[in-house]
Amino acid sequence: MMCGPAGAGKSTVARRLEGEGWHRLSFDDVAWSRGLRSHPLADADAEAVRAAVRAELLDLVGQGRDVVVDSASWSRASRDEYRALLATEGVVPLTCYVETPREVALSRVAARRGSGPHDLELPPGVAAAYVDGFEVPTAEEGPLVVVPGG
Template identity: 40%
Template sequence: MSRLTLMCGLAGAGKSTYARTLQDRGWVRFSIDAEAWAMGFTGSSTVPPEVAADIRASQREAISNALDAGVDVVVDYAFPSRAMRDEYRDLGRTHRAQVEVVFFDTDEALVRDRLTRRRGSHPDDVVVDEGTLEAYRSAFEAPTPDEADVTAIRSRW
């Protein structure tokens, strides 16, 4: 049975670092940021919503194919809403995968510190300004206790 792991958390929380460790172990990693970067969109607020939607649609198909082939998959998105997490849970279950959500419950001061050190040098280093972070933070729905497949990673330092 293949595994589907969904990264969940704010920008700067540690999702991509964790996802890359899985990728280094042979998992296939999907990232909107990486795809958008390859298309020339090198900032968090420069990806038009319709482009992000097209990337997600294309990646959903590739995720489905990978799971059907028995490959382990990590989806390196923020999964900011319960509805989005549920959508991808259903995708994984449809393709008989074991689904896990890894939630990065990272201290806000640490997130801000990490983001101030970003330079925009690669897809996992996209600069996120204060306004964009605040918009992400205010719209983010943290996983709730009834989401039984969640593993929380708490970073406070």
């Protein structure tokens, strides 16, 4: 389970895992495929995207596939939801926190041009709120690896 604020580099790390044979599930890809191009999403849209990701995750895990969830997982509560969901399948997920300096993450977001699901433009205030509101995971949540993102 990837986690980190916007611009941290989560999708880059997730794509590396995909290249190693993991199935990558992306919140942003699902939102983009539904025509959702601006963030934050309306509550109903966000919940529909989350439900689609959760359903596919359970299907893939049920098939015995290695899966990386490419999403911000910005709060402990959101990470706990995935842990509870996967516990029903006997799976303890690894949290992969992409640790990136604030200024690097914000610079990356500022350079976005809206060309795809991982290039979503965010107003500077929204981007800053995403970075500043991110809840850094701790080892007490469960298995954790910290990856430098920039």
